[in-house]
Amino acid sequence: MSNVSDRAVTVTSAVLREWPLPPPGTGKESRGRTVVVGGSTRTPGAVLLAAESALRCGAGKLQVATTTTTAAPMGIALPEALVLPLPETAEGGIDPACGAEGGELSELVEGAHAALLGVGAIGEEDVRSLLSQLVPRLRTVVVLDALGLAPVTADVTFLHHLEGGAVLTPNLSELAIVLDAEPEEVERDVAGATVELARRSRCAVAAGGGESWIAAPDGRCWRDASGGAGLGVSGSGDVLSGIVTGLCARGADPVQAAVWAAHLHGRAGDRLASSVGRLGFLARELPAQVPPVLAEIEV
Template structure:
């Protein structure tokens, strides 16, 4: 596939595709629910949650393993944190699916996956939860949650959810059942294949970031750099797109804008800190500045 078939994302492109107005109180900017984390990886949820607020979401709720919920509640004073029973591996127990659904019901955007360590647990939790979330505004799947998509091809389409997937190249390859080298050699075709076959939006990072909607329209984003290839960076991007979706952006718009905000935040840190060595936790604070620069 030739890159000329894709729209290259720039500030001008985004200004011509403005986000929904951000006026009003917190209720007007949507409620985000983030489901994930484990006793060893609560930081993934923390990064995603803060990013959702940095991109303008109004309200934040987190569903995570009971053992880390108190610490997350202190680290995220802006959020309601729900601690649920956890299994032997430290992830949220799939038997707590009813509580997950109850919390997520009616949310503007729900993110599932950051910090879930056990792929089998992720698949089972998704199997029990996702078919019951068809009435949420936008459903975002990240990290281990992609395992359910790969194991249950077509099931996501049948939920009726407006869905957005944020795989890294390895997760994209596993979801499609192909070699990672094939994805890195031609990311555009593989992103488009997953998006059109599942009827969703897919945003996948790499040296360039590619986004496709369910109709096969492509966007390529060259913002960011090597510094974004760091632990936790993908959690930040997933949180950004979820926050934008909560504000009322469509899945495609949330993905395209969120990927660009993530990349431009990395560019700012590369200039002020260094091309390598900045931390994922530092990206979020740059996002409001990038939003102002684009929207000015």
């Protein structure tokens, strides 16, 4: 990995105004169909955070697929969404058999404009099996988060068939795991590691630590310094992945969605830092800050 930070574009509102999102249209169908697949009996909240974040950035139609045990509470907590209950493992994760061709989950995801896979999921082998059945048939935009990255860790060509139509949203620990690198090496050169994963996977990559780095498969790189230490909190990454997916559903190019999402996420954190405190705000408070940040940028 080489240090590419010197040639990275610093993301600002002015930069994004020169790279506007697709027009939103007038109805929910015009802003795309977002599907979020994940969760477990142990981590149901991750799906809720990601799904709400997709709506908060302007996605139009929301569908969620999660474990049977958590589906009904999810539907109550998120009345805007269609919720598909899925059979679960003894450990409380999604049964990997749900990835079979022709099943309800397959039909749901294949009909989406953008699908977030793996958020809040548990059981690495089960998640890898589920996605290894489901993803090769897809032609929609795919966003992989958390354990959803497991198939890419096993085979970095896993998403090559999508020809750039995918985004990976690892935290720094996950970035090191996917690259089979030492965490210290990645932390010394997050920009280089992000660009390297984008090159190998042929996906857009948004990786976050104290600052965010976003890379395109062709080597382009962006740095976003917004947000600060307060974003280093449980659930923050789920919010980011949801924003990425919602923007993709709206029609944004995956690279554009990753760059915009990193800035919206960071600026939402900045707003909470000023009103709540630099530390101590919660991930659940971030989604509601996204619409005003969008409005400020798009003025």
